Amino acid sequence: MLRIAKLTDYATVVLATLAERPGAHASATELATLARLEPTTVSKVLKTLAQAGLVESRRGAAGGYRLGRAPEAISVADVIVAMEGPIGLTECQLHVGLCHHEGHCGIRGNWQKIGVAIETALQSVSLADLVPGRRRPTAIPSVTLPAEVPGAER
Amino acid sequence: MLRIAKLTDYATVVLATLAERPGAHASATELATLARLEPTTVSKVLKTLAQAGLVESRRGAAGGYRLGRAPEAISVADVIVAMEGPIGLTECQLHVGLCHHEGHCGIRGNWQKIGVAIETALQSVSLADLVPGRRRPTAIPSVTLPAEVPGAER
DNA sequence: TCAATCAGGACCCGAATGGTACCATTTGGC
DNA sequence: GCCAAATGGTACCATTCGGGTCCTGATTGA
Ligand code: FES
Ligand code: FES
Numbered sequence: 001m002l003r004i005a006k007l008t009d010y011a012t013v014v015l016a017t018l019a020e021r022p023g024a025h026a027s028a029t030e031l032a033t034l035a036r037l038e039p040t041t042v043s044k045v046l047k048t049l050a051q052a053g054l055v056e057s058r059r060g061a062a063g064g065y066r067l068g069r070a071p072e073a074i075s076v077a078d079v080i081v082a083m084e085g086p087i088g089l090t091e092c093q094l095h096v097g098l099c100h101h102e103g104h105c106g107i108r109g110n111w112q113k114i115g116v117a118i119e120t121a122l123q124s125v126s127l128a129d130l131v132p133g134r135r136r137p138t139a140i141p142s143v144t145l146p147a148e149v150p151g152a153e154r
Numbered sequence: 155m156l157r158i159a160k161l162t163d164y165a166t167v168v169l170a171t172l173a174e175r176p177g178a179h180a181s182a183t184e185l186a187t188l189a190r191l192e193p194t195t196v197s198k199v200l201k202t203l204a205q206a207g208l209v210e211s212r213r214g215a216a217g218g219y220r221l222g223r224a225p226e227a228i229s230v231a232d233v234i235v236a237m238e239g240p241i242g243l244t245e246c247q248l249h250v251g252l253c254h255h256e257g258h259c260g261i262r263g264n265w266q267k268i269g270v271a272i273e274t275a276l277q278s279v280s281l282a283d284l285v286p287g288r289r290r291p292t293a294i295p296s297v298t299l300p301a302e303v304p305g306a307e308r
Numbered sequence: 309t310c311a312a313t314c315a316g317g318a319c320c321c322g323a324a325t326g327g328t329a330c331c332a333t334t335t336g337g338c
Numbered sequence: 339g340c341c342a343a344a345t346g347g348t349a350c351c352a353t354t355c356g357g358g359t360c361c362t363g364a365t366t367g368a
Contacts, residue, residue, distance in 0.1 A: 201314075214314080215310095
């Protein structure tokens with residue numbers, strides 16, 4: 001399916017909600033009602049996001065969460081990486097030596113390039129672009145697949 | 155993870171193997187030994203690919219599979235769609251009316267745009283680009299996020 | 309006729325995901 | 339000083355999904 005996890009989707013919704021109230025801290029339950037999600041789930045998502053530094057947390061009474069950086073500085077790629085770990089289409093793309101066919105499979109390098117292209121595309125979309133009302137036309141800049149084939153033999 | 159399924163990865167490997175022997179039909183077991191994969195798995199993959207028209211099959215003795223089109227005409231997006239169904243980052247991106255938050259969530263449209271951008275990137279990489287020995291520098295053309303916000307208010 | 313080969317399922321098992329609950333820790337207010 | 343509010347962290351369970359195998363039937367060439 002090439003899908004992101006549901007929790008990642010929730011994360012974007014919660015972050016978008018947070019982006020609409022800059023500055024002040026908002027509690028997890030408060031955000032949950034605003035986003036109409038389960039409080040427990042929102043809490044879980046926020047914990048993960050806090051570990052990644054995308055949101056800042058304050059504990060204790062009157063605590064809560066707020067964005068760790070400006071909405072423009074948080075990309076969709078950041079959210080995905082925070083929630084699901086490094087972006088990689090295939091398993092063997094991330095670590096070398098795990099795949100049985102590395103020796104005779106010339107595809108690996110290409111998967112890596114494709115992954116980089118997608119990641120670049122995701123990085124150029126920021127939270128500010130997702131927040132309704134603050135929309136502005138966004139153009140993903142020319143995503144070029146780095147053709148580092150040395151001698152382009154054929 | 156934003157990963158593709160393993161079977162999809164296998165599909166690209168098998169297709170790449172097929173691309174190296176144009177014309178003649180190759181049996182599933184034959185392809186399995188070439189790609190060093192489980193014959194049963196390769197068979198399963200090929201069946202799926204045949205349904206999508208990416209490979210042509212011939213039954214009976216001396217039967218087998220061959221590419222349905224030229225390697226240049228088969229994109230990575232085609233393979234993913236054939237193996238995993240329509241590309242969509244989120245669930246609510248594919249069908250309208252399933253998500254509870256559609257009413258007040260302005261994110262959905264943006265996810266769709268991001269999905270289109272990724273799909274475009276995947277479509278511009280063909281099988282021919284993946285086959286080792288036939289490599290040629292590939293540039294994913296300027297993937298532009300269609301900013302169809304009517305009045306770009308801000 | 310027979311053997312090879314694809315077609316189309318059914319089936320099973322393990323892993324991952326979504327979701328929930330519990331308890332410790334911190335912090336502000338009374 | 340104490341309590342309520344709120345996060346931090348972990349552990350847990352049910353369900354789903356993906357990977358993988360196997361079986362039976364249909365087709366085709368020798
Ligand atoms: S499939 Fe893993 S290296 Fe090619
Ligand atoms: S999360 Fe489903 S429409 Fe926004």
